[in-house]
Amino acid sequence: MKKRNYNSKFTKKQFIVLIVCISTGFMIGYSYNLAKDEVKMNSNYLEQEESYREELISQQERNKELTEELIALQTKRREYEKDFAENEEEYEHLLKEAENLRLLLGEIPAHGEGIRVTLKDGEYNPNSTNPNEYIVHESHVFNVINELKVSGAEAISINGQRLKSNSYIRCNGPVITIDGKQYPAPFIIEAVGDQETLISALKITGGVFDQLLNDRIVVTIEENDYIQMPSINDE
Structure with a gap:
């Protein structure tokens, strides 16, 4: 009778251990899947971040090109303005000659x-x-x-x-x-x-x-x- 009580207690312990093992396994599996999903999310985030970084670099390079082009055009405009200021009288004389020529040719009233x-x-x-x-x-x-x-x-x-x-x-x-x-x-x-x-x-x-x-x-x-x-x- 005592022996059977001993076996009963032993079976109960085994059951408790089994429950603990199952719970532990479940927790380990859940943690593993969670960690796996997190790694995957982090990987996607890193890929997207890398894509954004490359696009940002591309835009920065384009902005640099446009800025250099703008500076070149502004420089050329200043050269034209300077040249026009220095030769304004000559331009006016040429315009007047052209106007007189058009009058002689009858192209304008x-x-x-x-x-x-x-x-x-x-x-x-x-x-x-x-x-x-x-x-x-x-x-x-x-x-x-x-x-x-x-x-x-x-x-x-x-x-x-x-x-x-x-x-x-x-x-x-x-x-x-x-x-x-x-x-x-x-x-x-x-x-x-x-x-x-x-x-x-x-x-x-x-x-x-x-x-x-x-x-x-x-x-x-x-x-x-x-x-x-x-x-x-x-x-």
């Missing part, structure tokens, strides 16, 4: 003070056997135009048509043809420019005005405070 020259055929002379002696010819028109150009006229028109640098002019009796367009007499030549200079050039002794009078052409020269001409592209 012209306006300002100027003069108006009117050419008419002379009165009919029954005693004259040659009517060409008092008719306006293209040579008369050319003489006026050339003198106006030499005197600094910015723009010239005949009967309202703006002249180009290569305009074709031909007279045929009472009609003048300019670049294929015909206009009847009288021939009105307008020029934009300094009035005093233009008139003085035409009326110089022995100049165009005297030659026209000698050819019995009726000539009138008038000042005009405001003349406006379209560009050749607007006509």
Whole structure:
């Protein structure tokens, strides 16, 4: 009887040990899995951190490149500003020359003070056997135009048509043809420019005005405070 009680107590101890072993094993397994998950999480975190670090380094390098590019552009801009400041007068002179050239070519509208020259055929002379002696010819028109150009006229028109640098002019009796367009007499030549200079050039002794009078052409020269001409592209 005592022996059986001893075996019963022993079995109870074994059961307790078994429970403890199972619990311990469970705790060890749980700790192992927890540690494994933690290691995995730490590994993922390290990988993500490394990715962020590489991206940050890449952005820093790009920012450095952009900063260097900005500094280079700012340096170039300062050089341009310095160069422009040193050559401002030269630039203004070149711009003015370009503007004058565009005016002469007729590429832009012209306006300002100027003069108006009117050419008419002379009165009919029954005693004259040659009517060409008092008719306006293209040579008369050319003489006026050339003198106006030499005197600094910015723009010239005949009967309202703006002249180009290569305009074709031909007279045929009472009609003048300019670049294929015909206009009847009288021939009105307008020029934009300094009035005093233009008139003085035409009326110089022995100049165009005297030659026209000698050819019995009726000539009138008038000042005009405001003349406006379209560009050749607007006509």
